[in-house]
Amino acid sequence: MARLRLQGRSQTRTRRLAIPVTLRVTTLVDTSVWSLALRRRPSDLNRRERRVVDNLRRLIEDGDAAIIGPIRQELLSGVRDESQFHRLRETFGHFSHIIIEDADYDAAAECFNTCRSAGLAATAIDMLICAVAMRVGTRLFTIDADFDRYAKVIGLGLHKVA
Numbered sequence: 001m002a003r004l005r006l007q008g009r010s011q012t013r014t015r016r017l018a019i020p021v022t023l024r025v026t027t028l029v030d031t032s033v034w035s036l037a038l039r040r041r042p043s044d045l046n047r048r049e050r051r052v053v054d055n056l057r058r059l060i061e062d063g064d065a066a067i068i069g070p071i072r073q074e075l076l077s078g079v080r081d082e083s084q085f086h087r088l089r090e091t092f093g094h095f096s097h098i099i100i101e102d103a104d105y106d107a108a109a110e111c112f113n114t115c116r117s118a119g120l121a122a123t124a125i126d127m128l129i130c131a132v133a134m135r136v137g138t139r140l141f142t143i144d145a146d147f148d149r150y151a152k153v154i155g156l157g158l159h160k161v162a
Helices: 031-039 047-061 069-076 082-092 102-117 124-136 145-154
Strands: 027-029 065-067 096-098 139-141
Touching: 027 047, 027 124, 031 047, 031 069, 047 065, 047 139, 069 082, 069 124, 102 124, 102 145, 124 139, 124 145
Parallel strands: 027 065, 027 139, 065 096
Antiparallel strands: none
């Protein structure tokens, strides 16, 4: 499963931080990007997907990739092999974890209501991801087109693939 080699600073430091608003995390990486990098063979990727994986690799090497609990849970859910589950869990322990605060749930509900008022369907988890990213002032790295639509309505910053 884990086809992405993790090199650079992120492998040598385990950082579990409650990120205050004044500290800027460069990029919160969404499930869609992790899944592409970890579950697909490089030879099966198209040109755009290879650029996405290369962008993720650069973020990891620079120590700029962050994760939150719900994304970690989505990635670990459904892993059938126990040893693979433990390896993946250990791997995610090397990344900055942004702690979800109580106020994030209220902000997520506001984002949900704003999207719904604009005619967009949204999930509670997607809105929580948006709320956390906006609170800490980070960009979201995703290939899920739903977030492009959310961003236009709620002002979410997105990581653009180079």
